[in-house]
Amino acid sequence: MTGTAEQSRRASIYDVARLAGVSHTTVSRVLNDHPRTRESTRRRVLAAIEQTSYTPSLIARALATQRTMRIGVLVDSPVEHGPNTTLRAFETAARRAGYSISSFSVTDDEHAGMHDAVSDLVMQGVDGLCVIAPRESSLAILRRQAPELPAVVITSEPQDGLRAAGIDQREGAMRAVSHLIDLGHRRILHLAGPGGWFDARARREGWEDALAAAGLEAMPAAEGDWTSDAGYAFGRLFEPGGATAIFAANDQMALGVIRGLSEQGLRVPDDVSVVGFDDLPDARHFLPPLTTVRQDFAELGSLAVQLLLGALERDVGIARAVIEPRLVVRGSTARPPADTR
Structure with missing residues (x-):
């Protein structure tokens, strides 16, 4: 050669x-x-x-x-771990199927970034699209700009006209909050993700459902932006006596919560229990190690490729698939203080 x-x-x-x-x-x-x-x-x-x-x-x-053998992927999220891990798994599965990948990351709240990304991919002639960590606004742009292009979105919520693959966010949140209830907690705060995100909404609903099933009243939820800084600000403003446990919508915010609480002299889990969501690779090394909800992002990426290939083949079969999450119990949760039970 x-x-x-x-x-x-x-x-x-x-x-x-x-x-x-x-x-x-x-x-x-x-x-x-x-x-x-x-x-x-x-x-x-x-x-x-x-x-x-x-x-x-x-x-x-x-x-x-009559194909380019290329799939466009839009990562609509400022959060790194979950979306990037899903992207890598999706790309691996797509390459095995003979497809190459063009990907764009949109990390701001402006419509322009998503609008330009969809336009660029459509002009490249991609055969299909995958949207990871979508917001309502991003799917509206997708439907408007590429209504005929086969697409799959990474969300556990059903989407009219689009195939969806996701991890059951509501079920994961219910398992996290039920764990706290089983420990004896009755006042459980929630630090939610941004309201426009499907995952944030589903996790908040899971928190509410678990409390309602136990006959407990939901306290007003706070809203963060997925970052550790948002969690830290929340932890610094936490009022002792108001709740005995906090369910944070992701591990990054949970990390900030733990530090904010510690600067107030509150110990986790002795004074306040904290649960996260995602199971970051470093979650087991937090102080204390974080109880959280694990998502199988590798399986999710592979499943999303299967659904999109089905759409490309005009397969009328399964249009939505949901993976169950798993609760991982570590050292950040315990029974509430005796005087609060």
């Missing part, structure tokens, strides 16, 4: 774009026979493809199936 042949087989869409003097998006348009591409541009791109021998097997497969 010569060096030239080896380099040709490794050519990427960006190599073709540089040689033709166009953007990679334009190359994708040519490969998808986009009607608004100038003929002169099309000829330059096709010549560059021929010169570089750009992935000839994939091109042949794409032409035969």
Whole structure:
């Protein structure tokens, strides 16, 4: 095998774009026979493809199936662990199925970021889309800009017209709060995630459901932004005597809560029990080790690919799949102080 042949087989869409003097998006348009591409541009791109021998097997497969063999992934979240872990698992499963991935991360609250990301992926001619950690606003943009494109969203909540794969957020929250109730806690605060996020809403509903099932009244919930700083601010403002336990909507906020409580001289779990959600890799090393809800992100990514491939094949089978979470009990929860029972 010569060096030239080896380099040709490794050519990427960006190599073709540089040689033709166009953007990679334009190359994708040519490969998808986009009607608004100038003929002169099309000829330059096709010549560059021929010169570089750009992935000839994939091109042949794409032409035969009228696909680009590429999936677009939108990560609509400022939180790193869960969405990024799901993205890696999704990418691994997609590559096994013969698809490459184009991904974008949207980390702000502006519609512009999601709008531009969807537009870019659609212009690349992706065969389908996956949205990880979606907000209501992001799905509204997806439905408006790419209504005909097969898509799967990572959420446990049903979505009209979209396939959904998720971990049962409500069930996970119920297990966390039920654990606290079983320990004897009767006043359990909730530090929720942002209201526009599907996962935050489901976890809040699970907290309410568990309390209602036990005949307990829900105290007013606070709302954070998923960060440790939000948890720390909440812990610093916590009023002793108001509650004996706190259910934080994710582990990052739980970490901040624990530090904020400690700066008030409150001990976890002797004075206040704390539960998180996600089971970060470092959660077992918190002081104390954090009781939390574990999500199997690897299984989630694989399941999402299966659902999207079904949509690409026009399969009328399963449109929604939910994975059960698991409660992991560690040292941040205990029975409430004797004088509060």
